Amino acid sequence: MRKSHSVSAPPLSLPPLTALRAFEAAIRHGRMTRAAEELGVTHGAISRQVRLLEENFGAQLIARTRSGLVPTEAGAALAERLGRGFREIEAGVAALRDDAGGVLDVSCLGTFTLRWLIPRLGRFTATHSGLEVRLSQSDAPCDFSRGRYDVAIRVTDHELPAGTHVTPLFTERFGPVLSPALAERLALRSPADLARAPRLWARTRPNAWADWCARSGCTALEGGAPYEHFYFMLEAASAGLGVALAPEPHVADDLAASRLIAPFDFLPSGLSYVALRREDAPKKARAFCYWIGKEAAG
Missing domain, CATH: 3.40.190.10 (Periplasmic binding protein-like II)
Incomplete structure (x- = not known):
């Protein structure tokens, strides 16, 4: 009787992950300097990784103009798929880390952060000791598809994104x-x-x-x-x-x-102050929105 042999799938042939990450960040920000700040490397390192990727594909992916970086047609298609892929990876990692604490990124209005949120934040961290709350300042419209944060605190002077859970804070x-x-x-x-x-x-x-x-x-x-x-x-x-x-x-x-x-x-x-998160946000984001809603209610 002839034995059956399993056929293993050929290994994936992918460019270096660091090059893909650098390229996606450069396109998302429109500036290599901002991509370098996000990834904690130098401007030259981002530029080298993008050139490496272009050599790997044998095609130009980015056109450099005075106003910033403009993706070619091939570059735009690649960046869109990479963005979705990296967000899926981040969501998977966040889900695994959720029960163990980790980092909660909160994007917030600057003065509100200094004069209202920070004086009260100790009450949240005292009951979530395994969770590090990392604050960043922004008053730009909330965009979870681009922003690297779990919760956004905003004033309702612009249209709120679809598919977002809204926790009212103050009128x-x-x-x-x-x-x-x-x-x-x-x-x-x-x-x-x-x-x-x-x-x-x-x-x-x-x-x-x-x-x-x-x-x-x-x-x-x-x-x-x-x-x-x-x-x-x-x-x-x-x-x-x-x-x-x-x-x-x-x-x-x-x-x-x-x-x-x-x-x-x-x-x-x-106007009103609100806390925003994705509908499918991890438990740590839901816990923070619940807490800040109760805190705002007094």
Whole structure:
């Protein structure tokens, strides 16, 4: 009786994984420098890996222009498939690591991170000791297909991506805040008295004062000192340099500690803060969204 012999599949003939990873990151970012930052290597290393890949395929994959990297037709097709493949690999690894802790990447608005999230984060890590929460700053629209994060905290000033689970945090309210010492010197009695005060505003919300005046019925207030970031503006307000318009969550702890006061309370801005995750997110992301939702509810 003739013995049957199993036929093994031929080994896969793939280019080096490091070259594929470098190429995918370069196309995704549109810049080799940004790909190098993500992968923790030099710009030259990314360039060499891309050249190696092009030599391996015998085809040009990237055209270099003044505005950045532009994939050729073959390069775009390869990058799309690689992106899907790497995301599948990351999802598989995340699923295996989920029960053992690992890293939770949270993308968050900068000032919200500094003034609300970080002061409360210890309460989450205390009950999830095997989990490292890694924070990154961004106010760009959430895109889980490109962003390397598990949870995104955003303001609803843009359309939220489909297939995303939304955890409501706050309906944003905003209003003028200032130091108690400055408030005493100004003897504020009505919003109209703010015309006597130095007004502070952040470049990220240049129309904040006009919006608040329209909602409060106050005469339009213009001018004032601009700041590049909300955090700088709020520190200036705490130091008595003027009156700032601030979202209530950004100053909640300052109000509780009497570093700032809100003489005319807060008004709805029409925006909301939300925590976003994929519908099929790992347990660590679901746990974080559940926690932050409860924390925001007080």
